[in-house]
Amino acid sequence: MNVSISGHHISITEAMETAVREKLEKVERHFDQIQSIQVILSLDNSGSGKKSHKAEAILRVSGQEMFVQSYDDDMYKAINDMADKLNRQVRKYKTRLERKKTQGAGRDGRYQDLSSGDTAPAV
Template identity: 35%
Template sequence: MNLTISGHHLEVTPALRNYVTTKLDRITRHFEQVVDIKVLLTVEKQKEKERRQRAECRIHVKGNDIFAESAHHDLYAALDELVDKLDRQVCRHKTLVQAHHHEAAKRVM
């Protein structure tokens, strides 16, 4: 699994990198077939009082790409929301991949 964490108008500190990797372990624990994860952390500088922290993540799994984004005043809260969204999408993808709801082929005699 390739993990890329990058920041836009933000320096990715080792503590922040460690927080992201520990949160993303939850997703890899639920679904093992993750090929690539790209995380982009940004700080939007609209006004100095209303600085919005955004977190985006794109997960490439076998046969599909999963994308989620979250924005909050606190970057850690944005990351928590992001991982919750991704976890729901990954669990839904896992159930769709594992679902075999077709009927067996009938024999013609």
């Protein structure tokens, strides 16, 4: 898994990078087919004078791209929230894939079982 961490209006410290990588390990445990994750940590100085920290992530798997973002007064809380949101999206995506796999493999009730003696109408 390729993880890219960058900062916008903020310098990335070792502690921030370590926090992001540790949180993203949880995501990787749930789904191992992740191609890349791009994380952008930024400091948003809105007109209210209140500094707000933002953590964004773009996760790429084959055929799918997932985006999450989180705002908080503390950068580490924003990172935790961003990782939790990403974790939920990955688990939901994985469940959807597994459901597709099991539904496509079995019969869906439109066809009668030939072994029970019932005959299907000739087409």
